[in-house]
Amino acid sequence: MRVQSVRFGRHAVPLARPVSDAKVATGRQRPLSRIDVLTCEITTADGIAGLGFSYTTRAGTPAQFAHVKEVGELLLGEDPADIGRLYDRLLWAGASVGRSGVATQALAAIDVALWDLKAKRAGLPLAKLLGAYRDSVRVYNTSGGYLQAPIEEVTEKATQSLAGGIGGIKIKVGQPAMAEDLRRLTAVREHIGDGVPLMVDANQQWDRPSALRFGRAVEEFGLVWIEEPLDAYDAEGHAQLAAALDTPIATGEMLSSIPDLVRLIDLRAVDYLQPDVPRVGGITPYLKVAALADHARLQVAPHFVMEIHVHLAAACPRDSWVEHIEWLSPLFEERLEIADGRIAVPDRPGLGLSLAGRARDWRLDQVEFHLNGR
Structure with a gap:
């Protein structure tokens, strides 16, 4: 079992309409109109x-794509089952650019492909290969609640x-x-009722006094x-909020290294x-962080990419939550099944995904x- 070929692709997947969050509302970013995706196929x-x-x-x-063009060839002839060893080899091949950010995010596509391949060879869904606790996980929707949408549209979604x-x-x-946030939140809570789980996401908008x-x-x-009431790297501020408020605090999606996430846990x-x-x-670094979080009796609610995270959750x-955002769905032939507040783990081997022809x-x-x- 040796790697015969590796293919990388860079894709731009358009959104049905641009969306805006707090970073757009405050002028830090422009509306999001597409998701750029780096794919990896290992055969x-x-x-x-x-x-x-x-x-x-x-x-x-583009930077991720440039990185894998430099290090991806190191996979050829290797045993793809040796995921940890291969991860370290590729990490050290690009050590001069660090162990976070663009470099490791480029390696993520390779690492996910190796886990997908390993589960396929075992004839198991990835969740089963890792050791599943359940066949479905709780799911919440985010894509209908962005700030560019009037509140009537948000409640309808x-x-x-x-x-x-x-x-x-x-x-x-x-x-x-903030009064506008409270107005919209009140409208949504009254519309869906007290019994429906409801979350909010500030996308790093506030300083510490405003968040409190x-x-x-x-x-x-x-x-x-x-979610993300403060700057993603303000671990101390998030700790102060978590201690001061009854409402739980969620964050971590923007952090791109194990030490940064471990600091939140500690x-x-x-x-x-x-x-x-x-x-x-x-997946390799994710599993390390998730184990530490569980040891600390914390919930793990992975961000975005439900196609991967349903298996890990x-x-x-x-039993925590997986985020439903359908933006990447057109990239794949298969669809995830959702019912009764939960998203089912696919019963197909690996991730259960294949690239759609329109990719x-x-x-x-x-x-x-x-x-x-050759």
């Missing part, structure tokens, strides 16, 4: 192939999501006027969590840790490596 000499991917928003995928089997609703907050003020103002709403800065497989560098001892229409670049040049 062995006996024809079994693993599929992995990473992503960026607004910038970064919430109705549609719940009718489609979604179990919880998350909306964006963090506008310049908001947290105290929303205690009555019974929120599942307040400081008890979160109730829900939100690692993101493509951002933290792959199912293999976590604590070629969104491909901006591609490179392939073959053993012995």
